[in-house]
Amino acid sequence: MKITSAENLVSLDTDRPIWDRFFTVAPLVVIGTKEGEQYDLAPKHMATPLGWDNYFGFVCTPKHRTYWNVKDYRAFTVSFPWPNQTIITSLTASPRCNDVPQGSKPVLQELPTISAQEVDGIFLQDSYLFLECELVKIIDGFGANSLITGQVVAAQVHESALRTSEQDDQQLLYQAPLLAYLNPGRFATIQNTNAFPFPANFEK
Numbered sequence: 001m002k003i004t005s006a007e008n009l010v011s012l013d014t015d016r017p018i019w020d021r022f023f024t025v026a027p028l029v030v031i032g033t034k035e036g037e038q039y040d041l042a043p044k045h046m047a048t049p050l051g052w053d054n055y056f057g058f059v060c061t062p063k064h065r066t067y068w069n070v071k072d073y074r075a076f077t078v079s080f081p082w083p084n085q086t087i088i089t090s091l092t093a094s095p096r097c098n099d100v101p102q103g104s105k106p107v108l109q110e111l112p113t114i115s116a117q118e119v120d121g122i123f124l125q126d127s128y129l130f131l132e133c134e135l136v137k138i139i140d141g142f143g144a145n146s147l148i149t150g151q152v153v154a155a156q157v158h159e160s161a162l163r164t165s166e167q168d169d170q171q172l173l174y175q176a177p178l179l180a181y182l183n184p185g186r187f188a189t190i191q192n193t194n195a196f197p198f199p200a201n202f203e204k
Contacts, residue, residue, distance in 0.1 A: 019183060019184065020183075020184045023182045023183065023184075023186070024182070024183050025180050025181075025182060025188075026045040026046065026047070026180065026181045026182075026183055027045065027047055027048070027080065027179075027180065027181065028043060028044075028045050028081065028089060028179050028180065028181035028187065029043070029044055029045075029047045029058070029078050029079060029080055029081075030042065030043050030044075030078070030079040030081060030089055030092050030123075030124045030127070031043075031044050031047075031058060031060075031066055031076055031077070031078060032076060032077035032078075032079065032113075032116070032121045032122045032123060032124075033065075033066050033069030033070055033073065033075075033076050033077075033121065034069060034072075034073040034075070034120045034121055035065060035069045039108070039113075039121060039122045040065055040066065040069060040105070040108070041079075041092040041105075041108055041111070041113070041122070041124060042064065042065075042066045042092055042093065043089050043090070043092050043093050044058045044059070044060070044066075045181040045183060046058060046059035047059070047078070050149055052204065054151060054152035054155075055136065055149060055150065055151055055152065056078060056131055056133055056149070056150055056152055057147055057148060057149040057150070058078075058147075058148055059142070059145050059146070059147055059148075060145065060146055060148050061144050061145050061146065062140075062144075062146065063144070067138070067146060067148065070135055070138070070148055070150075071135075071138060073120060074134060074135040075119035075120060075121060075132070075133060075134050075135060075150070076119075076121065076133050076135070076148070076150060077116050077119065077121040077122065077123050077130065077131065077132055077133070078129075078130070078131040078133065079123045079124035079127040079129075079130060080127050080128055080129035080130075080179075081124060081127045081128075081179055082126070082127065082128055082176075082177075082179060083177055083178070083179040083187075083189040085124070085126065085127065085179070086179065086187055088111060088112075088124065089124070089179075091107050091111060092105075092107075092108065092111070092124070094107045094108075111124065111125075112124075112125035112126065113125050116130075116132045116154070117132065117154055118132045118153050118154040119132045119133070119134060119153065119154075127158075128157065128158040128160070128161040128176065128178075129155070129156075129157050129158070129161065130155065130156045130157075131152050131154075131155050132152065132153055132154040132155070133150030133151060133152055133153065134150055134151050134153050135148070135149070135150050136149045136150055136151055137149055158176070160175065160176045161176045169193070169195070170192075170193055170194075170195075173190065173191060173192075173193050174191055174192065177189045177190055177191035178190040178191075
């Protein structure tokens with residue numbers, strides 16, 4: 001392997017968080033949880049499948065109700081919004097009001113939602129992918145944050161976003177583009193893509 005110089009590299013101070021010093025690409029999802037007699041929705045971008053089987057995880061903090069809701073009810077939902085739902089997705093991050101029961105988010109009462117089928121939860125309506133997850137474990141200790149993991153027990157995808165052998169992947173993504181979060185604080189629509197040049201006989 002050829003070793004090159006590091007002339008154009010800038011060292012970052014790891015005594016403080018580094019993630020606001022550059023952009024990274026992440027999904028933007030909305031996590032739904034049961035909260036008392038109501039439900040909560042919250043946007044998350046530190047979210048990912050966990051391996052090739054049906055497991056999904058996201059990062060949260062005990063400072064947020066989402067953490068305690070999952071711990072109490074042992075389930076959560078995941079909505080993957082379309083790019084045209086960016087504003088609605090942002091509204092799920094609205095601050096709570098202390099003068100309403102349980103410090104809930106009044107704006108959630110106005111957002112379009114649908115009910116989950118296998119777990120007690122809701123989704124952001126008109127998303128392209130819906131996952132229903134039962135809690136596997138919560139792993140604390142990542143500084144002030146925790147990794148919440150779940151097993152996907154039900155999943156639905158919008159027909160326009162479903163991969164099939166009859167349709168080219170690029171055409172699919174062009175017709176049904178994806179929403180990406182560019183941390184920190186930006187978003188993008190993914191519509192034009194290329195096939196990744198895997199080596200011959202590559203296996204996942």
